[in-house]
């Protein structure tokens with residue numbers, strides 16, 4: 229990769245990290261020397277391995293065990309044990325019967341070989357007229373034993389695997405969901421906290437790890453067999469060592485990406501552009517924009533350019549590129565080491581002709597090749613094992629991620645307060661500064677903001693785009709936490725209270741709120757999740773829908789308030805596009821979901837907020853431009869309804885429109901570039917002739933008869949034409 233494809237971070241690399249550019253990727257990893265021979269580090273690694281097993285593997289296996297139950301878990305384990313030792317056991321049991329059939333043995337060893345042995349014995353009995361009863365009988369018995377074993381394993385696998393898979397998946401689905409639900413917004417927005425493991429993977433992670441256990445059983449049983457055989461032969465133990473020379477060499481000299489801690493990301497600009505163009509073509513959310521902009525040809529041509537520029541630079545996950553040896557020497561050495569047992573026997577047969585029996589030669593050969601295969605499987609699976617171990621670690625670490633927003637112990641509202649007294653939350657900010665997690669120092673959203681919002685007051689926050697209004701309400705709603713300074717709730721730092729209690733006492737309504745894939749009724753009802761089983765729920769939902777102005781939209785639906793907003797999962801079909809016909813008719817019917825206009829969605833979401841307010845537990849209601857898509861009548865009605873139902877609740881509105889709200893507000897906070905520049909009532913702020921006065925005049929001028937009056941009054945406020953255009 230050329231220098232200009234690097235991303236400029238290479239100079240800042242920490243001394244414990246290494247980097248490598250593979251295909252389109254930059255891989256940064258923490259790693260020791262590439263080739264690690266057994267030594268002091270091996271002991272350290274064994275210790276680490278033990279600690280890892282205790283912290284992650286043991287809980288994982290214990291959880292799977294408890295989910296499957298002891299009987300299923302034990303049967304599953306025995307199955308793997310059987311798979312592991314089956315081949316060595318057969319070899320051992322048949323070792324006395326091999327003289328005449330070593331040719332079969334040399335081609336591999338399984339039940340088919342046992343078949344051939346049985347038939348061979350029967351054939352010889354026919355030809356010689358002298359049946360070897362013992363040989364035929366014992367071989368048949370061994371065969372039946374193995375057939376029964378294999379049949380049992382298959383029966384168990386076919387019948388119980390889906391059950392076990394489902395049980396494990398459901399268990400970990402709940403664990404992963406709990407992990408996601410537990411995290412607060414800043415912690416969740418931090419990409420490094422994202423849990424990549426999916427519950428559906430957990431069963432396969434478990435079976436993969438068990439696969440390694442099987443291979444380990446296989447390796448151990450073959451090693452035991454070869455040691456047993458070697459005891460009776462001269463140089464047998466030396467031969468046993470030769471059998472494992474290649475796998476040990478490979479394990480030592482092959483590096484594996486998953487045995488490191490790494491991050492990787494694409495740095496090749498052509499690749500990144502090709503992904504972006506591909507997304508434009510295939511992601512439904514861009515479809516309208518692409519069609520309306522007539523961008524089809526442009527996207528295709530640009531994509532072709534990126535393909536031409538990329539040439540053959542690989543973009544696949546770079547684990548095999550990482551493991552590839554820089555020169556072929558190691559691969560050649562590996563090949564030669566693999567042939568050492570054969571070379572040993574060839575030399576032995578030249579030096580000591582006739583000393584080795586055909587049986588032991590066949591047994592040694594077979595065992596040696598089984599051992600080699602087994603160890604090679606271990607080497608091949610090492611990478612996926614390491615990957616799976618990382619996933620198990622992520623799964624259990626996810627449960628212990630610490631939330632960014634400190635969680636206090638005090639309940640809210642305080643226990644001494646009577647629930648029937650309706651009063652709002654008093655909120656204050658003391659020198660609050662805030663920047664979003666991961667943002668640069670320069671992109672500070674709030675700078676040294678201080679104010680007091682008395683309980684039960686009606687507050688409006690105004691300001692230009694990007695002035696920090698939404699950021700401020702996110703802090704007040706306890707969704708984010710100030711970088712410095714303090715938010716006070718009823719005179720105490722917000723962090724003294726139990727976070728979830730504060731959120732339960734706050735209703736936040738924004739323009740970005742979404743409808744959930746539930747029925748319309750449930751979408752409203754979740755505003756008060758505690759009312760799930762209450763008898764008056766349906767009544768309250770209807771009342772909330774009316775207050776939110778959503779009834780007109782609901783009345784248009786085929787199934788009214790019980791209509792599903794959208795399916796949680798799309799329909800799976802064998803053929804896409806599905807040709808017209810009865811299958812397509814069913815598919816269309818099932819796939820069809822209700823789409824609402826932007827304003828209708830906002831009305832439904834507002835209804836959810838009214839449901840929340842009707843719980844009587846709200847102390848603070850925050851509305852961040854919730855009417856941006858509504859018509860003026862809808863907006864007016866919503867604000868009026870909110871003002872009517874608030875009954876002493878503190879209300880904070882963000883709006884760009886000056887009107888009833890700003891006129892009636894007890895307090896207006898005017899933001900500019902992250903700072904609170906003015907605060908007071910409408911009258912006071914107009915009298916100040918500052919930022920608020922300027923913003924107000926820009927809107928008011930549209931309704932004045934003389935279009936030039938805005939210029940004159942703005943000019944009085946001392947602002948340029950460019951500044952007005954920006955607003």
Ligand SMILES: Nc1ncnc2c1ncn2[C@@H]1O[C@H](COP(=O)(O)OP(=O)(O)OP(=O)(O)O)[C@@H](O)[C@H]1O
Nearest residue numbers: 664667672673691692693694695696697698699700
């Ligand atoms: N999720 C975020 N991550 C990083 N920075 C953000 C994020 N959201 C907002 N910002 C930055 O914080 C600053 C204040 O944004 P904020 O959304 O609070 O402004 P606003 O006054 O509500 O704007 P608008 O009127 O456009 O809604 C902006 O500079 C913005 O770029």
